[in-house]
Amino acid sequence: MIVAEQKTLDEIKSLVGDARKVLVVGCGTCVTVCFAGGAREAAIVATSLRMASRLEGVERDVTDVTVQRQCEWEYLDGIGEKISEADVVLSLGCGIGVQAIAEHFPDVWVVPGLNTSFLGLPTEQGVWAERCAACGDCILGLTGGICPIARCSKSLLNGPCGGSEDGHCEIDPEIPCAWQLIYERLERMGRLDALFEIQPPKDWSTSRDGGPRKIVRADLRLSPEEE
Amino acid sequence: MTARAADNGYLSGSNLERVLRAGHFAVTAELGPPQSADGDVIRRKAALLKGNCDAVNITDNQTAIVRMSSIGAGTILVQEGLEPVIQMTCRDRNRLAIQSDLLGAYALGMRNVLCLTGDHQSFGNHPTAKNVFDIDSIQLVQMVAAMRDEGIFQCGEPFKGQEPRFFVGAAAAPFADPVEFRPYRLAKKVKAGADFIQTQLIYDVEAFRKYMEKVRELGLHEQTYILAGVGPLKSPGMARYMKKNVPGILMPDEIIERMQAAGAAWAGKSKDELTPEEKKARSRAWREAGIRICIELIQQLREIEGVAGVHIMAIEWEEAVEPIVSGAGLLPRPVVETSAPQKAASPGGS
Numbered sequence: 001m002i003v004a005e006q007k008t009l010d011e012i013k014s015l016v017g018d019a020r021k022v023l024v025v026g027c028g029t030c031v032t033v034c035f036a037g038g039a040r041e042a043a044i045v046a047t048s049l050r051m052a053s054r055l056e057g058v059e060r061d062v063t064d065v066t067v068q069r070q071c072e073w074e075y076l077d078g079i080g081e082k083i084s085e086a087d088v089v090l091s092l093g094c095g096i097g098v099q100a101i102a103e104h105f106p107d108v109w110v111v112p113g114l115n116t117s118f119l120g121l122p123t124e125q126g127v128w129a130e131r132c133a134a135c136g137d138c139i140l141g142l143t144g145g146i147c148p149i150a151r152c153s154k155s156l157l158n159g160p161c162g163g164s165e166d167g168h169c170e171i172d173p174e175i176p177c178a179w180q181l182i183y184e185r186l187e188r189m190g191r192l193d194a195l196f197e198i199q200p201p202k203d204w205s206t207s208r209d210g211g212p213r214k215i216v217r218a219d220l221r222l223s224p225e226e227e
Numbered sequence: 228m229t230a231r232a233a234d235n236g237y238l239s240g241s242n243l244e245r246v247l248r249a250g251h252f253a254v255t256a257e258l259g260p261p262q263s264a265d266g267d268v269i270r271r272k273a274a275l276l277k278g279n280c281d282a283v284n285i286t287d288n289q290t291a292i293v294r295m296s297s298i299g300a301g302t303i304l305v306q307e308g309l310e311p312v313i314q315m316t317c318r319d320r321n322r323l324a325i326q327s328d329l330l331g332a333y334a335l336g337m338r339n340v341l342c343l344t345g346d347h348q349s350f351g352n353h354p355t356a357k358n359v360f361d362i363d364s365i366q367l368v369q370m371v372a373a374m375r376d377e378g379i380f381q382c383g384e385p386f387k388g389q390e391p392r393f394f395v396g397a398a399a400a401p402f403a404d405p406v407e408f409r410p411y412r413l414a415k416k417v418k419a420g421a422d423f424i425q426t427q428l429i430y431d432v433e434a435f436r437k438y439m440e441k442v443r444e445l446g447l448h449e450q451t452y453i454l455a456g457v458g459p460l461k462s463p464g465m466a467r468y469m470k471k472n473v474p475g476i477l478m479p480d481e482i483i484e485r486m487q488a489a490g491a492a493w494a495g496k497s498k499d500e501l502t503p504e505e506k507k508a509r510s511r512a513w514r515e516a517g518i519r520i521c522i523e524l525i526q527q528l529r530e531i532e533g534v535a536g537v538h539i540m541a542i543e544w545e546e547a548v549e550p551i552v553s554g555a556g557l558l559p560r561p562v563v564e565t566s567a568p569q570k571a572a573s574p575g576g577s
Binding site: 153154155156157158159160161162163164165166167170171172177179180183184195196198199200201202204 | 317318322344345346347349350358360361362363364365366369370381398400403404405408411412414415418419427474475
């Protein structure tokens with residue numbers, strides 16, 4: 001899932017500025033399951049903004065609404081009227097949700113209420129960890145299902161650097177060394193041989209380094225008559 | 228890939244290569260460039276090292292702190308008549324920048340490169356920087372070796388003219404985790420084309436002996452020259468710090484105790500109770516012990532089969548190199564003429 005974190009109320013207040021009519025838009029997908037921007041959080045943020053406005057003596061109309069997926073225009077169409085009426089839309093979607101609103105409503109001012117953090121999963125109650133860097137050329141088949149691009153601090157492809165100690169990364173004792181994990185898993189699976197091969201330099205052109213990415217599936221495209 | 232020698236029989240013809248190929252026990256030292264644009268710092272440090280080692284490593288923004296560039300400082304070393312080993316990390320440059328810098332370095336007279344991953348920027352003075360890590364150290368070794376042996380850029384295109392012919396080095400951290408993998412990681416570096424290896428600081432000779440047993444079992448000592456890393460301690464505190472905080476360094480208690488014993492005359496007094504003169508005397512006693520221990524380490528490491536030399540890392544203490552090398556009986560440094568080598572390109576000979 002996409003994992004995000006809420007911005008501080010102070011930053012949110014400064015992003016909202018002196019707008020009178022504020023619409024907080026939550027998203028029912030990834031940011032709901034990571035407790036950053038679902039219906040519950042949207043209601044809390046709206047309440048906090050209302051309270052702050054009252055304390056500051058600012059007259060402000062703050063409402064909230066949550067859609068199933070902010071990253072699909074069909075869902076946004078359902079709240080199109082509310083969006084168009086707002087002076088500012090505070091999106092509690094990930095960065096994709098914010099941009100989906102901006103792109104679909106060219107005349108509406110939209111600001112982010114979250115910081116989109118990473119692609120990851122919950123590892124225990126209240127803890128999320130990064131797992132994928134969306135590099136566009138998956139090598140998990142070589143590394144026992146543990147990604148060194150996302151999980152090694154240096155994205156190394158040929159094994160651990162000299163900074164691996166007691167199973168953790170040199171940059172932070174809280175970060176497990178991805179290569180230690182890969183080594184242990186391949187050893188357990190009797191596949192250590194995979195580590196003795198030299199992996200060539202990665203083709204980063206499928207990653208963000210190749211410029212903004214786009215996928216076109218000819219098999220799914222509508223024919224001109226269908227459009 | 229087979230290493231391909233030039234017409235003179237050498238891969239690079241560097242002094243370090245010549246000394247190693249002639250079968251001498253090599254000595255390299257390390258020079259940390261200044262956090263300034265002052266070239267005289269390099270000249271001063273060069274004067275301390277000249278004649279005391281076969282080549283001098285110049286660190287590349289070590290611990291991610293910005294310093295004068297390795298190649299810039301290396302150029303001054305060449306002017307001063309010393310031979311640099313350019314350290315090149317993967318942290319700050321992508322494959323384009325690395326290759327272009329190496330072409331420049333070769334044109335400026337540099338002949339040795341040490342290929343490193345690089346310390347993470349979070350350790351340094353620009354922790355908010357973006358890192359690169361386009362390639363890793365093993366891929367870097369492969370790239371620099373292919374520049375020399377196949378005359379190609381990483382993309383596969385041939386050079387338009389002179390190829391850079393470097394003596395290619397890599398690092399080894401024998402005691403970092405997972406420790407069982409370390410000899411195999413060294414094997415990968417050798418397979419990638421590492422002509423020489425410089426190890427992390429060794430204080431635990433017994434542990435290193437065991438590592439070298441495995442290295443010999445894999446036959447790696449016959450395919451690359453292994454220079455064991457040593458460094459003089461300045462104080463017992465430095466030894467304790469390394470034991471506790473530096474990954475991949477094994478510090479035996481016995482060495483910490485010896486360092487403490489060296490300062491025994493001032494023991495029991497807190498820092499504030501010592502006069503400046505007493506502090507100086509204590510520091511001198513510690514440093515003398517550090518140098519003595521370093522000399523003994525070199526003598527023990529030299530006895531291990533497959534150790535082709537030592538790399539002395541006297542961090543911000545270049546003055547220590549002369550007494551260490553002299554004390555270890557490694558002076559004067561050999562002079563090996565540029566003529567064709569008597570021995571084969573591989574350390575084991577053939």
